[in-house]
Amino acid sequence: MTVDDVDAPAEPGPAPxxxxxxxRRARVLVAVVLVLLLVPGVVGxxxxxxxxxxxxxxxxxxxxxxxxxxxxxxxxxRDVVSLEELPLGYxxxxxxxxxxxxxxxxxxxxxxxxxxxxxxxxxxxTTELVIARDHARLVEVDGEWVTKHDHEPFHSCxxxxxxx
Amino acid sequence: MSxxxxxxxxxxxxxxxxxxxxxxxxxxxxxxxxxxxLIGVRIVAGSYRQLAETxxxxxDPVPILGFLDRMPSAEVFVALQVVGGLAALAAVLRRHPxxxxxxxxxxxxxxxxxxxxxxxxxxNDLLLLWASAPFLLAPVDVDRRDPVPRRRYGWPIRVGxxxxxxxxxxxxxxxxxxxxxSWAYGDNMRYIALWGPAIxxxxxxxxxxxxxxxxxxxxxxxxxxxxxxLAYPVxxxxxxxxxxxxxxxxxxxxxTWFLLGLDYWAWAVTVPLLLVDWxxxxxxxxxxxAGRAGAEARPxxxx
Numbered sequence: 194m195t196v197d198d199v200d201a202p203a204e205p206g207p208a209p210x211x212x213x214x215x216x217r218r219a220r221v222l223v224a225v226v227l228v229l230l231l232v233p234g235v236v237g238x239x240x241x242x243x244x245x246x247x248x249x250x251x252x253x254x255x256x257x258x259x260x261x262x263x264x265x266x267x268x269x270x271r272d273v274v275s276l277e278e279l280p281l282g283y284x285x286x287x288x289x290x291x292x293x294x295x296x297x298x299x300x301x302x303x304x305x306x307x308x309x310x311x312x313x314x315x316x317x318x319t320t321e322l323v324i325a326r327d328h329a330r331l332v333e334v335d336g337e338w339v340t341k342h343d344h345e346p347f348h349s350c351x352x353x354x355x356x357x
Numbered sequence: 358m359s360x361x362x363x364x365x366x367x368x369x370x371x372x373x374x375x376x377x378x379x380x381x382x383x384x385x386x387x388x389x390x391x392x393x394x395l396i397g398v399r400i401v402a403g404s405y406r407q408l409a410e411t412x413x414x415x416x417d418p419v420p421i422l423g424f425l426d427r428m429p430s431a432e433v434f435v436a437l438q439v440v441g442g443l444a445a446l447a448a449v450l451r452r453h454p455x456x457x458x459x460x461x462x463x464x465x466x467x468x469x470x471x472x473x474x475x476x477x478x479x480x481n482d483l484l485l486l487w488a489s490a491p492f493l494l495a496p497v498d499v500d501r502r503d504p505v506p507r508r509r510y511g512w513p514i515r516v517g518x519x520x521x522x523x524x525x526x527x528x529x530x531x532x533x534x535x536x537x538x539s540w541a542y543g544d545n546m547r548y549i550a551l552w553g554p555a556i557x558x559x560x561x562x563x564x565x566x567x568x569x570x571x572x573x574x575x576x577x578x579x580x581x582x583x584x585x586x587l588a589y590p591v592x593x594x595x596x597x598x599x600x601x602x603x604x605x606x607x608x609x610x611x612x613t614w615f616l617l618g619l620d621y622w623a624w625a626v627t628v629p630l631l632l633v634d635w636x637x638x639x640x641x642x643x644x645x646x647a648g649r650a651g652a653e654a655r656p657x658x659x660x
Binding site for chain 1: 376377379404407408409410411412413414415417419420421428466469470473475476477478479480483486487490491493494507508509512513516519520523524527528530531532534535536537539540543544545548549551552555556557558566569570
């Protein structure tokens with residue numbers, strides 16, 4: 194198939210007749226669609242389904258700070274819990290976590306407790322859940338890229354608090 | 358007529374043709390039906406009902422669903438999938454196509470909105486939703502054997518192409534605006550590949566690491582992505598480029614899946630559906646095959 198193939202009309206025919214007009218309501222719909230697409234697109238804001246289409250628009254570098262969950266076991270050892278281990282409804286928890294610095298104690302507890310139940314299901318020996326910032330850095334060591342992590346605890350909760 | 362006036366007239370004609378230009382009935386019916394089928398697949402095959410388990414504390418409804426304070430029950434998700442799936446099927450079968458398409462589109466909008474009500478702005482379904490919005494009022498009393506390209510058949514397709522071009526352009530525009538041209542030729546793509554996605558995992562871990570470890574591959578990828586996105590409006594005014602841009606978009610989204618495991622297959626299917634005139638391509642293909650068969654038959658007859 195060539196480019197020419199796809200652009201040609203199926204068959205040439207007689208010229209369109211005078212009744213070949215785009216209806217007024219179609220023009221109104223198109224105007225609404227284009228305005229709703231152009232305004233957030235140009236300004237760059239998100240009010241889903243209106244969006245600025247800022248896909249991967251911030252350059253990434255060797256440093257990255259993410260919000261992570263640390264499960265603490267009976268021995269006090271901490272282990273990162275991947276959100277992929279949790280049910281689908283929990284996989285985007287990083288975004289609610291990222292808003293906790295501006296939230297009050299009650300909201301922080303609410304989010305922590307919401308995550309705790311799923312973490313305890315995935316890691317039954319969990320005695321405490323820590324919400325932490327992970328200041329990670331990619332470094333090249335002998336030709337291999339490795340990630341160095343520095344966890345900064347932010348908030349924690351324990352299973353005993355569930356239902357309190 | 359002055360030079361400026363002539364340019365203004367030409368520009369006006371170009372924009373008029375971009376939005377309201379003629380297409381054949383066959384192409385309109387094909388695209389309308391294919392978009393209905395794609396919406397139906399996204400509705401039925403999507404993992405939605407598991408979202409019912411999301412704790413209220415982790416629910417952050419998108420603005421159009423701002424009245425919700427928690428996820429609906431699994432039964433509501435299933436009902437939306439059943440109604441939306443059946444409506445999409447009716448639209449494919451051309452049974453009350455306008456109403457059926459509208460019901461499927463709204464169900465899809467709500468389901469995609471619920472999936473995006475967990476804090477992160479999700480774009481996975483938005484290109485299909487936006488590009489198919491003009492088809493909500495697409496003509497349905499269409500004689501698909503009518504070979505005459507007409508404006509009343511063409512506008513939903515033309516507007517869908519304009520919407521698609523704007524979406525890709527904005528994606529590139531915001532990369533330039535927020536990060537500058539070094540987004541493409543700097544180390545950005547290396548780190549995107551090495552860090553991997555925020556959610557999920559690479560579709561092919563080896564290719565992600567390989568891209569990250571070979572800086573020129575990473576830079577070439579960045580230049581390709583940004584160049585493709587910024588150049589996308591060309592498809593609106595230069596129809597001969599559409600096949601190449603459609604192929605570029607498919608390549609972009611397939612490679613994004615390998616690199617980051619991101620589900621953009623709805624974009625990868627929607628773009629070629631809109632940009633390529635499949636009925637015309639099929640007619641040409643059949644014509645050429647018939648021509649070849651005729652040419653092969655002639656010497657045999659003569660001999």
